[in-house]
Amino acid sequence: MTTTATVRPDDASATALSTTELAAVRADFPLLERTVRGGKPLVYLDSAATSQKPQVVLDAEVDFYEQRNAAVHRGAHQLAEEATEAFEQARAAVAAFVGADEAEIVWQPGATAAINVVAYAFSNATLGRGGDAAERFRLAPGDEIVVTEAEHHANLVPWQELCARTGAVLRWIPVSDDGRLDLTNLDALVTERTRVLAFGHVSNVTGAVAPVATLVAAARRVGALTVLDACQSVPNMPVDLHELGVDFAAFSGHKMLGPTGVGALYGRRELLEAMPPTVTGGSMVEVVTMESTTYAPPPQRFEAGTQMVAQAVGMGCAAQYLDELGMEGVARHETELAAEMLKIADIPGVRVIGPLGADGAGEEISRLAVVSFVVDGVHAHDVGQVLDDKGIAVRVGHHCAQPLHRRFGVAATARASASVYTTVEEVVAFREALAGVRAFFGAE
């Protein structure tokens, strides 16, 4: 690990990351040195889509392939032992990073796959799989699944599909004009009929942090299971899943400075133990006969086939990197950058989709540096193109959240988002470039 950045979590007056610390962090990310569009320095403001990777993560993957590559959890040779150890150490690192036990972390190809594992476990249980233990996952017509209008498609479509397969009914918590969840009718939405309450920790469009404690309490009151999409929170703020009290959570490696192709499903131990498998095959079994099969305990029960070992090792390394950086400091850095980004609301013709301030529902951190916006008279694609011409990379489109965009009456937005390596200077460059967009298109 090359970083020297440390932020004392107990020092509330500490600035997010000092200039020196930030420079050290940036030096860890080789890609940030490159230029784009004819020699312009890269201003990468698309970390909510995917983050860049520090050298230590890249090295961890290379080192695995150069020194340890072998099939894990089988084979009696030394390489197999070393590969298994690296794989399981990575699981331990990721578990520790999010406040979970090792056996509660299941490797998945990504967060989308992780959420689908839970949705299909409900489906399989409803078909009678999993025996008596899986009773909690059995759905009947009239049962309800509650999501929110702010969800990424990954935490919406699997639940729509589960409802279509089982006859359960999908309901959703609406979004207020300020982009936060509207909990006015929460008690009417989350009722004795509710079996699952699935919601995002931090919106990938508005940056708003959901009131997890309130939602978990509502679900617990009626015996519903909670599923947290933690893709945007885990990379950018301290997350302790035991403390949050959610039943399941999903997050991806590539958004938290790790590789693509790997993510994690968290499930409370007793739930994973009771849950029937979804993807079946090798490595997830105990005894297989021609007639039937018994399954391994979790997490292996949910890890069929050869796993993405090198990527898991990379994700473990990314978790350690962030942990050493200190997530309290990372969150303060995010908060500072969010405030800088939100100044775009002062540019004539720019409208931010999402909360403009820290007026959250009692959350300690109420919004992160994910800021979506529209520019009067200029389509998001055209906004993105003009920014790109100055070397500034933002996301344009619906960000896999079409219902949320529909809620705000827009088809597409542009979005700027930050990570640990983002600087205030970059955000200032973004603001200045954005201020010139309407003039370029002659928008009145």
Added chain:
Amino acid sequence: MSTLEQMYQQVILDHAKRPVGHGLVDLAGSHGHLAGESHQVNPTCGDEVTLRVDVTPEGTVAGVSWEGQGCSISQASVSVMTSLVKGADLAEVARLDGLFHDLMSSRGKGLDDDDAEDALGDATAFTGVSQYPARIKCALLGWAALKDSLARSGALATS
């Protein structure tokens, strides 16, 4: 001219602001005319267009009308296309469609063919777009809608 200015030519910005054929017109479908409608969506960005075409019994495009939302490239492209194909026969429409696709595959080089560029007229302004792989689909959205609406009208089967 910067590559950005090459993409956003004035003719494109003008068409985006004052599009030709914008506003759906009721399909004729009488006097032996064939009419077709198509709705095309670009799922990655949400751009969409609904386009109606009216073809004479002799196989000439009598009119094109459309509604849509999207970036300046997609909207301007439908507009330019509408001016270009009105009055053209189906063989000419097919030729223009082929030429425009070739232009979009030219990586900013253009067609290097004066006859072809004359035929495309204002549509050659989209040459700069072909330097940006992510934007080519924006320029092609309207052409896909035209092709599909012609197929739905039945005009292609009878010609």
